[in-house]
Amino acid sequence: MALLEIRWHGRGGQGAKTAALLIGDAAVETGKYIQAFPEYGPERMGAPVFAFNRIADEPILQHCGIKTPQIVVVLDPTLMETVDVTEGLPEDGIVLVNSQKSAEEIKKQLGLTSQKVYVIDASKISEEILNRDLPNTPMLGALIKASKLLEFEPMLASVQNRLKKKFPNRPEVVQGNIKAIKRAYEEVGV
Amino acid sequence: MIVARTGNEAMAEAMRQINPDVVAAYPITPATEIVQLFAKFVNDGLVDTEFVPVESEHSACSACCGASASGARVMTSTASQGLALMHEILFIAAGLRLPITICLVNRSLSSPINIHCDHSDTMASRDAGWLQIYTENAQEAYDTTIQLVKMAEQALLPGIVSTDAFIISHGMERVELIDDKEVPKFLGERKVNYSLLDVDNPITLGPLDLQDYFFEHKRSEIDAMDNVLPIIEKVQKEFGDKFGRYYPIVDEYKLDDAEVAILVMGSTGGTAKVAVERMREKGKKVGLIRARVYRPFPKDAMTKALSKVKVIGVMDRSDTMSTLGGHLYNDARSILYKSDNQPLMKNYIYGLGGRDISIEEIEAIYEQLFDIQKSGEVDKDVVYFGVRGE
Structure with missing residues (x-):
């Protein structure tokens, strides 16, 4: 696998950084080299934030920012009104958006022609399963389906392990997230 | 074991495996996590360390000096203004030949205030008589933390190992960890010629040293710096032979x-x-x-x-x-x-x-x-x- 770069767009508190760390962790467990890092600015709850991943089969040497990601993940669709979420995206890039709209509508809204657009209503999935709008984990399921950058089952096992460590006394949170990831994996639409 | 860790997590893991006798530290962005994670290791009983949560970096470095003078293996962590506040004590640690190790995150110095990376903090302390090793990634930061403890103790010089703020400290990468049991084996016990707590063989540390002997003592400190490169090379080679990752000067x-x-x-x-x-x-x-x-x-x-x-x-x-x-x-x-x-x-x-x-x-x-x-x-x-x- 050649070097793959991902940019996550979210709002402070939505878990863009956590999602980048979870996918990085899972990729390491399947033998990849990775980087996962947020952009630390003056972020506050609700302000636009970025997080990034690099994934490759070979050691990754560069430590500069990511300006031309092949994949962009948008956790909050309202960001598309204020942030240029497709900046630097190549012609064959992938955009994955948490939205109730169709892929065709998003494609039109972003003025894209050749790039692939995927949509998933991750907020709805999260609200139905976890009773909270935390779209980051379901987006992981959708990302794996859309990009095929990792195998689904090992990714799921890795996320489960990390969440278990993070929430040792709340098995319902771990199980809920896993359920949400699975559902998003199944429901993501082109 | 291959894991995904940020630079801070990797340095904290190294500290856990080193299991120092004393850690005295005060948190500061972007090195806070190192201290926070290590404090959790102490709380969870994963290390035997006496953890001293002090009220400033000046006190952190001072407590490290006292502990190191007693013969303990001592570590701390800081960044930027924290290292600047330690400045006075950095020279004392070096002059007393106390092999303290600092896990440092390179962050700019105020003003203007900024939490991100440049090397102005350690550069402002470059003449303090401490070894300084700058690392490129989380793996090197982890490996060098372990190496530096041994280098410092063999040279009787304190040392700083650093990562770039946020770029490495908060960036997660693939890191290969050494087996927990192997790190203490690699380091061995600190050999102490003189201990402040050895009441049967009392010593005096830090007395007034005027025109008659100050210069000779300073000269011997410079000698230690002059002779440390072969020690650094030897430890790097031992580390490479044992764990497969070789580092150059x-x-x-x-x-x-x-x-x-x-x-x-x-x-x-x-x-x-x-x-x-x-x-x-x-x-x-x-x-x-x-x-x-x-x-x-x-x-x-x-x-x-x-x-x-x-x-x-x-x-x-x-x-x-x-x-x-x-x-x-x-x-x-x-x-x-x-x-x-x-x-x-x-x-x-x-x-x-x-x-x-x-x-x-x-x-x-x-x-x-x-x-x-x-x-x-x-x-x-x-x-x-x-x-x-x-």
Whole structure:
């Protein structure tokens, strides 16, 4: 696998950084080299934030920012009104958006022609399963389906392990997230 | 074991495996996590360390001095203003020959206030008599933390191992951890010739030392610095033989047939290696020198590396505020004064306050170095790269 770069767009508190760390962790467990890092600015709850991943089969040497990601993940669709979420995206890039709209509508809204657009209503999935709008984990399921950058089952096992460590006394949170990831994996639409 | 860890997590893991006798620390962004994670290891009973949560970095370094003088293996962690507040005590630790290890995250110094990476904090302490090793990534930070404890104890000198703020400290990477049991075996027990707590053999530490003996004591401290490079090399080799990862004093990359080269330190070393690859794909013979060990300055190894090329671009993530450019540049220039082979040299001050440096920008610097090679002249010795209005 050649070097793959991902940019996550979210709002402070939505878990863009956590999602980048979870996918990085899972990729390491399947033998990849990775980087996962947020952009630390003056972020506050609700302000636009970025997080990034690099994934490759070979050691990754560069430590500069990511300006031309092949994949962009948008956790909050309202960001598309204020942030240029497709900046630097190549012609064959992938955009994955948490939205109730169709892929065709998003494609039109972003003025894209050749790039692939995927949509998933991750907020709805999260609200139905976890009773909270935390779209980051379901987006992981959708990302794996859309990009095929990792195998689904090992990714799921890795996320489960990390969440278990993070929430040792709340098995319902771990199980809920896993359920949400699975559902998003199944429901993501082109 | 292969895991995903941030630079801070990797350094904290190294500290857990080292299991120091005493850690006295005060948290500061972006090194907070190192202290926080280590405090959790203490709370969870994973280490035997006496953890001293002090009220300032000045106190942290002071408590480390006391503990180290008693013969304990002592570590702490800090960044930026924290290291600046330790400044007074840094000299005392070195003068008393106390082998304390600091896991440091390189962050700019105020003012203006900023939490991101540059090397001004450790550069401001470069004359304190501490070993300084700058690392390129989380793996090197982890490995070097373990190595430095041994180097410091063998040389009876304190040492700082550093990562670049956020770029490494908060960036998650693939890291290969050593087995928990192997780290204490590699380090062994600290050998102590004199202990403050050995009441049967009482000693005096830190008394007034005037015109009659101060100079001799300082001279012996300088001697220790003079003799530490072979110790550093030996520990690096032992580490490599045991764990498979070898580190050099001076990291040379594609230098042997290079015409021009960049000299840099920290995480930009990795970004520059990618720039080297891209330039070479275009048929341009460029190389890279990364200063890993910065204090003491490895004069012989660095002179040898610098002499291999015709033009050097020195990239400094700090400025001396002397109008003479950056720290690395001044050291590199100084050692070439008596050299038969003097490459042309230009200083690029970059990345202050965490400003990003891209692969393309480094490629542009290489192109400028080729222009210098062609003209045979350095138009301007010191430039500020990537700043508005330049």
